[in-house]
Amino acid sequence: MNKSEWSDKQLEDLLRQMPKIQDHRNPRDIYQNLSIKKRKRPAWILPGIATAAALLLFFLLVPKMLDGTEYSFDSVKQEESSNEDKISLSKENSSIMMKKEDTIENGISGDEPKMFMTQSNKTGLYDDEVGDGTVITYWIPDSQAQILVPISTVVHPDNNKNWLTIFTETMGLLKEEEWGLTDYYPLNATFKLDNTNNTVIVDVPSDHKFGEGSSTETNFIKLLSKNIASNSQVNKIKLTTNGQPGIELGNYGEMDEIEVEPEGKHAYYFYSPDGLETTYLVPSSETYNDINAAFEAMKTDQPALGFVPSLVPDFPMKEVTIKENKLTITMDENAAMENNQETVYAYEAILFTAKDFGIETITILNAPIKLLGPFDLSKEMKVPIAPNHRPIQ
Numbered sequence: 001m002n003k004s005e006w007s008d009k010q011l012e013d014l015l016r017q018m019p020k021i022q023d024h025r026n027p028r029d030i031y032q033n034l035s036i037k038k039r040k041r042p043a044w045i046l047p048g049i050a051t052a053a054a055l056l057l058f059f060l061l062v063p064k065m066l067d068g069t070e071y072s073f074d075s076v077k078q079e080e081s082s083n084e085d086k087i088s089l090s091k092e093n094s095s096i097m098m099k100k101e102d103t104i105e106n107g108i109s110g111d112e113p114k115m116f117m118t119q120s121n122k123t124g125l126y127d128d129e130v131g132d133g134t135v136i137t138y139w140i141p142d143s144q145a146q147i148l149v150p151i152s153t154v155v156h157p158d159n160n161k162n163w164l165t166i167f168t169e170t171m172g173l174l175k176e177e178e179w180g181l182t183d184y185y186p187l188n189a190t191f192k193l194d195n196t197n198n199t200v201i202v203d204v205p206s207d208h209k210f211g212e213g214s215s216t217e218t219n220f221i222k223l224l225s226k227n228i229a230s231n232s233q234v235n236k237i238k239l240t241t242n243g244q245p246g247i248e249l250g251n252y253g254e255m256d257e258i259e260v261e262p263e264g265k266h267a268y269y270f271y272s273p274d275g276l277e278t279t280y281l282v283p284s285s286e287t288y289n290d291i292n293a294a295f296e297a298m299k300t301d302q303p304a305l306g307f308v309p310s311l312v313p314d315f316p317m318k319e320v321t322i323k324e325n326k327l328t329i330t331m332d333e334n335a336a337m338e339n340n341q342e343t344v345y346a347y348e349a350i351l352f353t354a355k356d357f358g359i360e361t362i363t364i365l366n367a368p369i370k371l372l373g374p375f376d377l378s379k380e381m382k383v384p385i386a387p388n389h390r391p392i393q
Contacts, residue, residue, distance in 0.1 A: 121341070122374050123281060124348050124384035125152050132156065134166050137230040137386050138174060139223050141182040143273060145215050147305050148223060149181055149280050150230065152386035163231050164193045164200065173392045180273025184223075194238075200228055203240040204247055211250040220249070221258060228260050230386070235260045266356045267294035268349040268387075269307035279341075281349050281387045282307065283356065291327070291357045292320055298349060310349035314338050318366075326380075327354050330365040337368040344373035348384070355383040 125135060133154035140149050151174070155166050171185040188208055192201040202224060204210060210220040228234050237258040239247040246254045266283035273280075284307070288294040298311035311317075314337050319330040329350070337343060354362055360383060367377035375381065 122344060122348060123279070123388055124352065125154065125386045125389040126384050127382060129389070130154055130385065134163065135386050136163070136167055136170055137227070138167075138171065138185065139226040139230070140174070140176050140179075140184055141219050141223070142271070142306070143180060143182055145182060145219060147271070147282060147285075148219065148226060149271065149282055150226075150387050151179065151181075151390050152388055153390055153392050162193060164191055167191070167227070167231060170392070175390070175392065179390060180276040180278060193234075197236070198234055199236045199238055200232075200234050201238045201240060203243060206242050208241070208247070211248055211252075214251050217249045217252055221252070221255075225258055225260050226263065229263050264356050264358070265289075265294070266353070267297045268310055268352045268356075269298065269302065270310045270345060270349070271306055271308070279345055281310070281345065281352055283352075291322070291354065291359075294353050294357070295320065295350070298353065310346055312342055312346045314340075314343045315346045315350070322357075322359065325358055325360045327359045327362045328365060329362065331367055333366045335366075335368050337372070339369055339372055341373070344375070347372055347375060348387075351381065351383050352387055359383055 131154075133156045135152060136155055137150050137152045140151055141147070142149055153170070155170050157166055161169075168186075168191050171187065174185045176183045176185065188210075189202050189204045192203070193199075194201055209216070211217055224237055228237060237260060238245075239255055239257060241247050246256045248254050263283075265287040267286075267288060268281045268283055271280045271282040272278060284294075284297065284302075285305075286297075288297065295311055295317065299309050301307055301309050316332045316335045317329050318332045321328045321330075331337075351362060361380050362383065363380045364377045370376065370378050
């Protein structure tokens, strides 16, 4: 029922205008009549009696209200509401206090935005996450087939299979479209490992589609080379068609083999597929003579490829030194650093770029904060194993 909009004064005036109701019967007679009727009443009369009882209660209370005795249902409701509010506020304050205690315990200011109060996610694969599994990296074209994005996963094979068997058996489990990339795997080809000649033999059917268009051909060649280089020490790929030497690739003509170039000396950028909030760390197509040049390149974008600068202002490096495959980054002592997802990814971009230059560990000096997401900047950090971890099992 909707709450009445009549004021107490209006109700009192209305009741005064109603005719007085008097009953001259003896109360005992009234009770006896009620008792007899109670014994004889059919079930359908119950609602009517309930209504009459409610009216009787109302008329009994009205004189008290008119005599100045305060008996307000609203006041009762307000008191109950007040008690409920007190309980609710008490719970809320308790929850706030718990959140503040948790925040202080973790060394994060309670005044920071909520997104910074939770641990930021890392995107790379690290030693402590592999266990007894095998790390496999797949290079997958983006939705526009302009760049190749490295995606890594950990596979736990049932027996002692070699890396190439694991690679071919797992490629059908990739979720490229879900990740915002081109549905490219499994490849329409068979792979065989020639350990004697340190070679992988790739055989395609005669009706293969790898030679249709220059971008398709280029991606196929780069993809094979990067896949082999990222997962092994193999230095050559032999190409065959239905077991016969060579493969026809249109603009490239017939190709018999591909020399596998070791990956290295690239700068890592941010890349986000259209329509997704996912951020990938992707190496540049260019290589650099030294790591300082790579770090400088990471401050600029490459809009044609969709690359965004990964060396964000929140990671200001004052000096970079390398000694015995160990990189030391000295930061500006007056620098400010926010503990957020972008800065975590920036740190990982530095780690992967360092790995590309043969660096094994990184030490940060004068870090404005001790903890950055899951990383402890006060400790020496080993470079990651592989980029853009995506579990598929």
